[in-house]
Amino acid sequence: MKRVWRLLYYARRYWLQSLAAVVLAAGVGLFDAFRVFLVGPIFDNVLHPGQTAGSVKQNSLLTEIGARFHLHITLQSLVPSWIHNDWSVVAFAFVVSTLLKGICDYIGTYLANYAGFGTITDLRDDLYEAILRRSVSFFQKHATGTLLSALINDIERVQYATSSVLSDFLQQIFTLFFTVILVIALGGKLAWILLLFVPVVIVSMRRIGRDVRQTTRKGQDRLAEIQNILHETITGNRIVKAFNMEFWELLRFRQAARRLFRANLRSVRAQAISSPLMDFVGAVAIALLLLVGRGRIQSHAMTVGTFFAFIVALFKLYDPIRRFAQYYNSFQQALGASSAIFDFMDAQDEVCEARHPHVLKGFRESIALEHVSFAYSDDEGEKEALHDINLTIRQGEVLALVGPSGAGKSTLVNLIPRFFDATGGRILIDGHELREVSLASLREQIGKVTQETILFNDTVRNNIAYGQPDVSFARVQEAAKAALAHDFILRMPDGYDTLIGEKGFRLSGGERQRLAIARAILKNAPVLILDEATSALDTESESLVQVALGNLMAARTVIVIAHRLSTVRRANRIVVLEGGRITAVGSHEELLQISPTYQKLYRLQFIDMDEAMTAEPALMGKAEL
Numbered sequence: 001m002k003r004v005w006r007l008l009y010y011a012r013r014y015w016l017q018s019l020a021a022v023v024l025a026a027g028v029g030l031f032d033a034f035r036v037f038l039v040g041p042i043f044d045n046v047l048h049p050g051q052t053a054g055s056v057k058q059n060s061l062l063t064e065i066g067a068r069f070h071l072h073i074t075l076q077s078l079v080p081s082w083i084h085n086d087w088s089v090v091a092f093a094f095v096v097s098t099l100l101k102g103i104c105d106y107i108g109t110y111l112a113n114y115a116g117f118g119t120i121t122d123l124r125d126d127l128y129e130a131i132l133r134r135s136v137s138f139f140q141k142h143a144t145g146t147l148l149s150a151l152i153n154d155i156e157r158v159q160y161a162t163s164s165v166l167s168d169f170l171q172q173i174f175t176l177f178f179t180v181i182l183v184i185a186l187g188g189k190l191a192w193i194l195l196l197f198v199p200v201v202i203v204s205m206r207r208i209g210r211d212v213r214q215t216t217r218k219g220q221d222r223l224a225e226i227q228n229i230l231h232e233t234i235t236g237n238r239i240v241k242a243f244n245m246e247f248w249e250l251l252r253f254r255q256a257a258r259r260l261f262r263a264n265l266r267s268v269r270a271q272a273i274s275s276p277l278m279d280f281v282g283a284v285a286i287a288l289l290l291l292v293g294r295g296r297i298q299s300h301a302m303t304v305g306t307f308f309a310f311i312v313a314l315f316k317l318y319d320p321i322r323r324f325a326q327y328y329n330s331f332q333q334a335l336g337a338s339s340a341i342f343d344f345m346d347a348q349d350e351v352c353e354a355r356h357p358h359v360l361k362g363f364r365e366s367i368a369l370e371h372v373s374f375a376y377s378d379d380e381g382e383k384e385a386l387h388d389i390n391l392t393i394r395q396g397e398v399l400a401l402v403g404p405s406g407a408g409k410s411t412l413v414n415l416i417p418r419f420f421d422a423t424g425g426r427i428l429i430d431g432h433e434l435r436e437v438s439l440a441s442l443r444e445q446i447g448k449v450t451q452e453t454i455l456f457n458d459t460v461r462n463n464i465a466y467g468q469p470d471v472s473f474a475r476v477q478e479a480a481k482a483a484l485a486h487d488f489i490l491r492m493p494d495g496y497d498t499l500i501g502e503k504g505f506r507l508s509g510g511e512r513q514r515l516a517i518a519r520a521i522l523k524n525a526p527v528l529i530l531d532e533a534t535s536a537l538d539t540e541s542e543s544l545v546q547v548a549l550g551n552l553m554a555a556r557t558v559i560v561i562a563h564r565l566s567t568v569r570r571a572n573r574i575v576v577l578e579g580g581r582i583t584a585v586g587s588h589e590e591l592l593q594i595s596p597t598y599q600k601l602y603r604l605q606f607i608d609m610d611e612a613m614t615a616e617p618a619l620m621g622k623a624e625l
């Protein structure tokens with residue numbers, strides 16, 4: 001129920017359209033019931049056996065109509081005075097009521113859908129915002145396909161229920177309401193027999209609804225599973241090919257598709273039972289009524305026309321009730337889907353903005369880590385990745401982090417822009433604790449270039465100016481020149497306006513890196529976090545990237561996860577991390593003397609990686625700006 005209120009809360013902005021849709025739906029129901037009511041007079045008066053149309057005294061027809069409703073209005077009073085005979089009155093009433101019903105139907109459906117689609121658009125916007133703002137750990141916990149599935153499939157389920165189904169439902173509920181009045185007015189005691197069936201219908205519908213909700217949720221989860229496989233194998237298509245895994249992935253996909261197939265069938269089994277069940281209940285009710293009605297006609301307690309109108313009204317009643325079962329199923333499906341949506345929206349963020357955050361205006365002194373520890377937590381428990389780290393990074397220095405794989409280097413640098421919060425100790429920037437600083441102002445001070453260059457399927461220019469849409473073209477070019485990217489950009493078909501393809505697939509590895517460097521240069525943040533690529537590019541590309549990096553690092557405070565000898569030589573201090581602890585700090589020469597781990601890294605990693613660099617030293621000079 002809470003979810004229903006929450007969905008309604010989203011509809012509050014569209015209350016006017018919703019209200020108008022309700023009024024118009026009431027119009028549809030009223031005119032629909034009115035048309036059914038006309039069946040009685042058509043039979044008893046217009047088509048009366050032995051009489052020709054128009055020979056029945058108009059007043060007797062109208063009096064009868066008035067009397068049936070115990071109302072003082074007459075059909076004659078509803079039609080223009082120049083229409084006299086029975087046929088004309090009924091025909092006019094029939095045509096005009098159909099026309100009015102059609103107008104209410106059209107405008108009402110439009111407005112109900114307006115409110116429904118509007119509500120869903122707002123909900124989708126909020127869900128996207130909630131997901132986008134979640135901290136990094138949220139994206140580690142939830143697979144991309146699952147999130148896409150919530151944004152697309154779950155939203156679509158709710159959309160279907162709140163737009164198409166809701167507008168139909170509104171009309172049907174009023175049709176039901178007015179037709180019930182008609183059934184009672186026409187049938188009298190006969191109508192009460194129907195009450196016997198109400199509990200049967202309600203109990204079975206509730207049960208079916210519960211099954212539908214549960215099976216639909218399972219179906220949506222299976223769909224998310226498929227979406228995950230699709231996402232992984234389409235974005236990782238090159239790896240799939242390289243490892244000849246097409247067949248294996250195909251099998252994995254087919255198994256997931258089969259699971260979806262079975263889940264969908266379970267959902268259909270739960271849903272499809274409602275229609276035949278209602279058919280059966282309806283047939284039993286009508287059979288009983290025929291039996292009782294026959295007796296009443298014989299005893300002249302009812303005319304054939306009235307009984308016929310009563311049965312038509314009953315059939316009319318049956319339609320909304322039967323459809324209610326489907327609506328109920330749709331609403332249950334929407335509720336099932338909305339649980340995933342609201343769960344994502346309510347997920348508690350580990351990294352939160354302080355109540356009254358301090359806004360950093362720049363970076364002046366230092367970043368200090370005091371007794372910092374960090375543990376990743378997942379379903380299997382906590383896993384400590386950093387332990388009692390004490391480190392001060394002074395403004396303007398280049399600090400290199402080195403250490404074996406899994407030592408905690410990435411974890412440490414991820415704490416500085418608050419991708420994660422330290423689980424022990426504290427981090428201060430210019431004397432302010434990170435948790436007390438506004439997230440936006442903190443991240444404004446930090447530029448980041450990682451091994452994996454993340455580019456968007458947009459133009460070169462927009463990729464460089466990411467986050468600064470209003471920056472001048474001249475500054476974009478300046479940044480590209482400093483990143484040694486300008487020349488290759490100009491060689492592209494549309495220069496700076498060339499679309500680079502998804503994740504920049506149309507560019508070489510080195511070009512991608514230089515675009516990412518240009519982006520960081522343009523951002524011009526005082527602190528730079530650099531995660532050097534471990535894979536060597538070809539000699540020329542590597543040299544260009546190194547020079548571009550040199551330009552980026554100039555006059556900044558740099559924390560670099562270093563894999564190159566040239567980088568550690570450039571650093572003011574080198575920190576050796578091992579198993580989440582700092583085991584040594586010093587210059588290259590000092591560490592070669594005191595740290596066995598550093599010596600090993602030097603022998604096995606740095607020298608190898610730098611062989612390519614030293615092979616063509618001439619390029620370095622050429623690339624210098």
Ligand SMILES: Nc1ncnc2c1ncn2[C@@H]1O[C@H](COP(=O)(O)OP(=O)(O)OP(=O)(O)O)[C@@H](O)[C@H]1O
Binds near residue numbers: 376377378384403409
């Ligand atoms: N999201 C995560 N959830 C759980 N454990 C993690 C997560 N990310 C990293 N770890 C673990 O934390 C430890 C430190 O990882 P981290 O990525 O910081 O190492 P690293 O020094 O950067 O390694 P590399 O040089 O290979 O990139 C490793 O044992 C790793 O398995």
